[in-house]
Amino acid sequence: MSNFISQFLPCYTVGPDAYENVPNICRRFGTKAVAVGGHRALAAAKPELEKALAGSDIKIIDYIWYGGEASIENSEMVAGTDSYKEADMIFAVGGGKALDTCKYAAMILSKKPIFTFPTIAATCAPASAEAIMYYPNGVARDTYQCGRPAEHIFINTKIIAEAPDLYLWAGIGDTMAKHFETELAARGKEVTYKQALGVEIGTMCYKPLVKYGAQAIDECKANKAGNDLEQIALTNIITTGTVSALVGVTINSNVAHSLCYGLTVLPQVEKNHLHGEIVSYCTLVLLFADGQDDKVDELFPLYKAIHLPTKLADLEVKTDELGPVIEKALSVDDIKFVPYKVTAKQLMDAIVKLENYNNK
Numbered sequence: 001m002s003n004f005i006s007q008f009l010p011c012y013t014v015g016p017d018a019y020e021n022v023p024n025i026c027r028r029f030g031t032k033a034v035a036v037g038g039h040r041a042l043a044a045a046k047p048e049l050e051k052a053l054a055g056s057d058i059k060i061i062d063y064i065w066y067g068g069e070a071s072i073e074n075s076e077m078v079a080g081t082d083s084y085k086e087a088d089m090i091f092a093v094g095g096g097k098a099l100d101t102c103k104y105a106a107m108i109l110s111k112k113p114i115f116t117f118p119t120i121a122a123t124c125a126p127a128s129a130e131a132i133m134y135y136p137n138g139v140a141r142d143t144y145q146c147g148r149p150a151e152h153i154f155i156n157t158k159i160i161a162e163a164p165d166l167y168l169w170a171g172i173g174d175t176m177a178k179h180f181e182t183e184l185a186a187r188g189k190e191v192t193y194k195q196a197l198g199v200e201i202g203t204m205c206y207k208p209l210v211k212y213g214a215q216a217i218d219e220c221k222a223n224k225a226g227n228d229l230e231q232i233a234l235t236n237i238i239t240t241g242t243v244s245a246l247v248g249v250t251i252n253s254n255v256a257h258s259l260c261y262g263l264t265v266l267p268q269v270e271k272n273h274l275h276g277e278i279v280s281y282c283t284l285v286l287l288f289a290d291g292q293d294d295k296v297d298e299l300f301p302l303y304k305a306i307h308l309p310t311k312l313a314d315l316e317v318k319t320d321e322l323g324p325v326i327e328k329a330l331s332v333d334d335i336k337f338v339p340y341k342v343t344a345k346q347l348m349d350a351i352v353k354l355e356n357y358n359n360k
């Protein structure tokens, strides 16, 4: 057995003209690229990409639809097309599912260099070293390790500003949990160098949200690629991706995500509410359950300003529905990474405390 640790961290270019740096970054990987993504994402990115590549050595030889689901079948379909086989590198364009389909195709199936071009800032998929895959019918399948993130991430804030602000909003909600969950999981533990580094960086998963979150949503609504939106795009994509890569699964998530999985046993929550939206509510429950009342005070104004959920009614949940929710929350693996035993009473008390806090 070899005795070493390698760590690859995300590299990125950000800004309204981020694609102008594509020829400079990508040229050492060849001259022929194939762009793969969703229909809307490709339509948004194509004019910007063509403009940036005009007169350069790099040519996009084809634009391929990823198939609509992050499935291994779609990854095989993409990797099997003639233009994909001919390409020196893959430009993955779009949201999490399109990017994960491309990551699986490029890094696991075909070993081609891949670059990500997120068109929304909802998750860390553009920067993460894993592909979350589903069956063709949309049922979750497994998470596959790609070994490293994409070679480079091109974050075009003009395109992100022009996408629906719902994605940025849900991204803020999911990112909110990252610092509090990693800090909790690492507390009192002997952690490795890279885990310690990840936990420290994790504080940047919530402070910029409090500072820039509300204005970033306003900028996105106005289709404006301003500084606030750029700060949030970087936080949602790069900071979360970097923290996840460094801390690993045992420190990555716990109370907020466990309770989120619990809440999604209720059909109205599963159907009508986004992952990041649910996680943001659960983060407030985590803070009360862990006695961090001052942090609830700090976060609450942002939640109210951008209408993230702060009470059960916001998620269409009634108190008498919580039995199976809490049972499920306490059964998932994530909850075991807390340094103390989380009990049903503790979660229930925190939920009730949060309900009362709303009425203050």
Ligand SMILES: [Zn+2]
Residues within 6 Å of the ligand: 174, 257, 275, 279
């Ligand atoms: Zn999440």
